[in-house]
Amino acid sequence: MNIVFWILAVITVLSGLAAVTLKNTVHCALAVTGAFAGLALLFLQLDAQFAGFAQILVYIGAVAILVVFAILLTRGSDTPAQGVFSRTWFAGLLIAAAVFTVLGWAVMNSAAALPHENAVPTVTVQQIGQALMGRYVLPLEIVALLLTAAMLGAVIVAMHEKGEPK
Amino acid sequence: MQEMQEAIQFSPYTVASWIGRILWLIPALPIVAAGIIALLKQPKRKLASGLAIGSLFLSLLLSLAAFAEVLAGWASGHAVRETVNFAWLTFGTTPVELGWILDPLAAVMLVMVTFVGLLIFIYSTGYMAHDENFTRFFCFLSLFAGAMLGVVIANSLLLLFMCWELVGLTSYLLIGFWYQKPSAAAAAKKAFLTTRVGDIFFLLGIVWLFAQTGTLLFYNQGAGSMEPDALAGMLASPAGLGLSAATAIGLLIFAGAAGKSGQLPLHVWLPDAMEGPTPVSALIHAATMVAAGVYLIARVYPLMAAGVQPGGTTTALTVVTWIGASTAVFAALIAVAQNDIKRILAYSTVSQLGYMMAGLGLGGVAVGMFHLITHAFFKALLFMGAGSVIHGCHEEQDVRHMGGLRKYMPWTYGAYLVGMLALTGFPIFFSGFWSKDAILESAHHWKAGQGPFFMLVFGALLTAFYMTRQMSYVFFGEYRGHGHAHESPRVMTMPLAILAFFAVALGVLGTPAWPWFRSFLTDRPSTFGLAGFNEPGLVVLMLTSTAVVAIGYGVGWALYGNRSPQASERDALEKAIPPVWTALSNRLYVDEFYGATFIAFYYWWARVADWFDRRVWGGAVAAVMWFFGLWARFNRFLDENFVNGGFDKGCEELSVGGGLLARVQSGRVQTYLRLLALAVVVLAAILIWSSRG
Amino acid sequence: MTPLAGYLLVAALVFAIGLAGALTRRNAILVLIGIELMLNAANLNLIAFWRYSPHPEVLTGMMFAVFSIAVAAAEAAVGLGLVIALYRHAHTTDLDEINRMKG
Numbered sequence: 001m002n003i004v005f006w007i008l009a010v011i012t013v014l015s016g017l018a019a020v021t022l023k024n025t026v027h028c029a030l031a032v033t034g035a036f037a038g039l040a041l042l043f044l045q046l047d048a049q050f051a052g053f054a055q056i057l058v059y060i061g062a063v064a065i066l067v068v069f070a071i072l073l074t075r076g077s078d079t080p081a082q083g084v085f086s087r088t089w090f091a092g093l094l095i096a097a098a099v100f101t102v103l104g105w106a107v108m109n110s111a112a113a114l115p116h117e118n119a120v121p122t123v124t125v126q127q128i129g130q131a132l133m134g135r136y137v138l139p140l141e142i143v144a145l146l147l148t149a150a151m152l153g154a155v156i157v158a159m160h161e162k163g164e165p166k
Numbered sequence: 167m168q169e170m171q172e173a174i175q176f177s178p179y180t181v182a183s184w185i186g187r188i189l190w191l192i193p194a195l196p197i198v199a200a201g202i203i204a205l206l207k208q209p210k211r212k213l214a215s216g217l218a219i220g221s222l223f224l225s226l227l228l229s230l231a232a233f234a235e236v237l238a239g240w241a242s243g244h245a246v247r248e249t250v251n252f253a254w255l256t257f258g259t260t261p262v263e264l265g266w267i268l269d270p271l272a273a274v275m276l277v278m279v280t281f282v283g284l285l286i287f288i289y290s291t292g293y294m295a296h297d298e299n300f301t302r303f304f305c306f307l308s309l310f311a312g313a314m315l316g317v318v319i320a321n322s323l324l325l326l327f328m329c330w331e332l333v334g335l336t337s338y339l340l341i342g343f344w345y346q347k348p349s350a351a352a353a354a355k356k357a358f359l360t361t362r363v364g365d366i367f368f369l370l371g372i373v374w375l376f377a378q379t380g381t382l383l384f385y386n387q388g389a390g391s392m393e394p395d396a397l398a399g400m401l402a403s404p405a406g407l408g409l410s411a412a413t414a415i416g417l418l419i420f421a422g423a424a425g426k427s428g429q430l431p432l433h434v435w436l437p438d439a440m441e442g443p444t445p446v447s448a449l450i451h452a453a454t455m456v457a458a459g460v461y462l463i464a465r466v467y468p469l470m471a472a473g474v475q476p477g478g479t480t481t482a483l484t485v486v487t488w489i490g491a492s493t494a495v496f497a498a499l500i501a502v503a504q505n506d507i508k509r510i511l512a513y514s515t516v517s518q519l520g521y522m523m524a525g526l527g528l529g530g531v532a533v534g535m536f537h538l539i540t541h542a543f544f545k546a547l548l549f550m551g552a553g554s555v556i557h558g559c560h561e562e563q564d565v566r567h568m569g570g571l572r573k574y575m576p577w578t579y580g581a582y583l584v585g586m587l588a589l590t591g592f593p594i595f596f597s598g599f600w601s602k603d604a605i606l607e608s609a610h611h612w613k614a615g616q617g618p619f620f621m622l623v624f625g626a627l628l629t630a631f632y633m634t635r636q637m638s639y640v641f642f643g644e645y646r647g648h649g650h651a652h653e654s655p656r657v658m659t660m661p662l663a664i665l666a667f668f669a670v671a672l673g674v675l676g677t678p679a680w681p682w683f684r685s686f687l688t689d690r691p692s693t694f695g696l697a698g699f700n701e702p703g704l705v706v707l708m709l710t711s712t713a714v715v716a717i718g719y720g721v722g723w724a725l726y727g728n729r730s731p732q733a734s735e736r737d738a739l740e741k742a743i744p745p746v747w748t749a750l751s752n753r754l755y756v757d758e759f760y761g762a763t764f765i766a767f768y769y770w771w772a773r774v775a776d777w778f779d780r781r782v783w784g785g786a787v788a789a790v791m792w793f794f795g796l797w798a799r800f801n802r803f804l805d806e807n808f809v810n811g812g813f814d815k816g817c818e819e820l821s822v823g824g825g826l827l828a829r830v831q832s833g834r835v836q837t838y839l840r841l842l843a844l845a846v847v848v849l850a851a852i853l854i855w856s857s858r859g
Numbered sequence: 860m861t862p863l864a865g866y867l868l869v870a871a872l873v874f875a876i877g878l879a880g881a882l883t884r885r886n887a888i889l890v891l892i893g894i895e896l897m898l899n900a901a902n903l904n905l906i907a908f909w910r911y912s913p914h915p916e917v918l919t920g921m922m923f924a925v926f927s928i929a930v931a932a933a934e935a936a937v938g939l940g941l942v943i944a945l946y947r948h949a950h951t952t953d954l955d956e957i958n959r960m961k962g
Contacts, residue, residue, distance in 0.1 A: 009869045016873050016896055020880025025888060032892045039899050046910045051924045058928050063895060063935045070888050070939040074946040085883050086836060086955055092882030095840050098847045100875035106854050107867045121915035131918045143929045150933030154940035833958030836890070840882050
């Protein structure tokens with residue numbers, strides 16, 4: 001295996017861990033941004049350049065900012081008195097471990113059937129554009145609709161209502 | 167006596183005439199009136215008495231029509247005996263038949279009962295005017311009259327018995343009319359129970375008769391029980407003790423009659439029955455109910471006289487005669503020493519009933535019935551006169567507190583005097599003389615002995631004596647009572663006058679000069695003529711009886727006369743023969759004897775039965791109850807602990823389970839997420855596992 | 860271990876970490892962060908499978924991942940809007956305390 005892969009993997013995993021374990025919520029947001037970045041680099045390593053850059057643009061550029069905004073708007077930067085983890089955190093941890101076990105087991109069991117080295121695909125943006133406008137035009141339009149709806153919905157949900165105390 | 171030898175020849179059975187067909191109305195009208203009166207309210211007195219008197223008046227008219235029919239038949243030589251019979255129930259092929267009969271015997275009785283009854287009803291409107299239970303009184307009176315008339319026209323022993331019992335019931339209701347008085351209630355009970363004793367034997371006789379002859383009808387076109395075929399059958403079958411079935415049945419029926427008519431062992435109820443209002447005493451105990459027994463014997467006379475040999479008599483009739491004669495003397499003796507005006511008359515009635523029974527036994531139906539008819543009139547007269555006296559003396563009944571009423575109550579005195587003379591048998595003018603003489607004559611000619619004759623003569627002496635005593639106590643001397651004595655209202659004295667007239671006039675029908683009554687009953691032409699007096703010994707007998715009566719008057723007047731002793735003084739006769747007096751005034755201790763023997767035994771037996779009932783049957787029931795209680799407790803235990811408890815426990819567990827399950831819905835998002843993730847894990851595992859396997 | 864298996868395991872690990880975060884942290888926003896991590900891990904899965912599929916020129920995997928990113932962005936926007944609305948209502952973002960839907 002590639003050494004780059006290992007480095008990137010470690011960065012991603014550690015950032016992820018940091019994102020879910022740090023006390024300060026803003027630090028968590030920062031860590032998850034790091035995780036996003038690691039994943040984007042993994043995408044690049046997998047020769048999915050478009051996906052990688054889309055990941056950077058959308059996740060790091062929009063989602064992370066949104067998360068930070070939300071933290072700030074909800075005074076999430078204050079450390080709560082009872083601790084950051086839920087009272088029954090162990091059950092959650094256990095379940096997550098179970099999920100990882102199952103997934104890992106599934107992966108290892110099917111590893112033999114998986115194909116090995118392939119040729120590096122050459123994907124041009126033109127091909128992607130053609131695919132988007134050709135084969136995937138319907139999902140594209142629907143996603144556009146979805147984004148519009150989500151935007152409107154988020155505005156409405158988060159809007160101040162008349163008479164409600166701020 | 168002659169009639170005993172000759173069977174009464176009736177012409178072949180006449181088809182029922184119009185009156186014969188509607189004869190059933192005669193008892194039905196008063197009974198219906200009683201039913202209507204029972205539904206009336208208390209204040210409707212005029213309506214009640216109007217209904218009762220009206221219905222009995224209609225019955226009287228119908229009875230007169232019936233009498234006219236029978237009379238016409240007799241006059242034209244065709245004796246009338248009309249019967250209307252019908253089957254009431256049928257047991258398999260054996261029918262139980264009821265029916266009514268119209269013949270001379272029934273006709274005279276009907277007229278007598280309705281006429282005397284009507285007069286007493288009218289008298290009662292005055293006598294009971296101050297009583298608040300006026301309406302109830304007339305209801306019972308009407309019912310009684312209907313029942314008595316039913317007894318008279320019955321052609322079936324069963325129908326007769328049913329009406330007989332109804333008569334007994336209504337007499338109970340009337341004797342105990344003032345039921346709040348304990349003595350009245352006790353007297354009513356005594357009357358009912360004593361007659362019941364007689365009725366048991368009567369019922370046995372009826373059943374035996376039915377078994378022997380297969381029919382309960384008296385006359386039924388040759389198939390009735392009083393007709394020659396049936397009688398022959400009963401004579402022929404033996405009944406043990408050397409008697410034939412005919413004799414035995416006759417004696418059993420006589421036992422019933424003895425109860426109702428107060429003959430010797432069963433007479434105890436009659437004097438106590440004076441607790442009832444005076445009209446009741448007049449109606450029931452003078453004229454009608456007590457006469458029912460005599461009437462019954464007259465009806466079944468063919469049975470009693472069955473197998474009689476010329477110049478002889480039957481066992482049954484002998485028994486009847488001796489008991490009758492004994493009763494006559496026994497009761498007359500007791501009457502001598504009584505102080506209650508009604509009680510004297512009551513014992514006098516018992517005595518006269520003895521005469522009637524003796525007359526039946528000695529001389530036949532006509533002799534006994536004639537005395538019954540005349541007695542009805544003058545006894546009713548005497549009772550109603552006594553009622554008038556009691557009313558005028560402000561409800562006083564002790565003769566020692568009366569006296570001198572001759573001046574204050576002239577009408578009552580006059581009527582009472584007529585009655586007394588008729589009862590004692592004052593010669594020639596009064597009916598009692600002729601009827602009693604007929605009996606004495608039959609007794610004198612009786613082939614089975616002269617004992618009854620002397621007893622009856624002695625009885626006549628006593629009768630004259632005690633009636634004189636009563637008259638002198640009540641009407642002569644000075645008034646010893648409280649308050650002011652006054653005459654009774656006209657509604658009470660008018661019936662007295664009417665009855666007094668008949669007490670005299672009826673004698674005409676039975677003199678030897680014109681023995682119409684006897685001829686009528688035995689369907690022979692009667693002739694008027696003094697030749698009747700030429701019978702050997704008749705005039706001597708008349709003179710003898712006159713002499714006896716005169717002696718009675720004389721001794722009575724000598725002892726009592728105008729003297730009017732105070733109640734605190736001893737009676738004149740008591741001074742003469744104290745021990746005899748004591749025994750007589752205590753009514754010869756018959757009640758005490760019964761109390762010590764039969765009644766004591768009965769109470770002992772009742773106690774035994776009660777113990778048995780409480781301990782044995784009651785114990786059995788209690789044991790069953792205890793067992794069921796146990797079972798019930800066990801069931802309850804099961805129910806509460808297992809069924810209820812189990813159910814409750816189940817519900818509780820369900821509740822708890824529900825509570826536990828509800829904890830899943832914590833409302834917290836992360837919990838839901840966790841469950842979701844867990845479910846995915848499980849699902850994935852299953853899928854992988856199944857795809858691998 | 861094939862390269863594909865490696866990428867898949869990394870994706871699985873990041874997924875599990877994201878799930879653990881979503882299931883154990885109190886703050887609602889961190890739950891959303893966890894969800895974003897999970898989505899990202901799924902995207903990595905998709906790209907890895909695309910890369911090592913027999914016909915990558917069909918671009919299915921890549922398209923799937925791109926659309927997934929778009930949808931994830933929309934979902935994050937709405938979700939955070941919800942958290943803000945919730946905060947305005949309950950004055951807290953502590954999920955342990957929000958149990959109004961308790962059964």
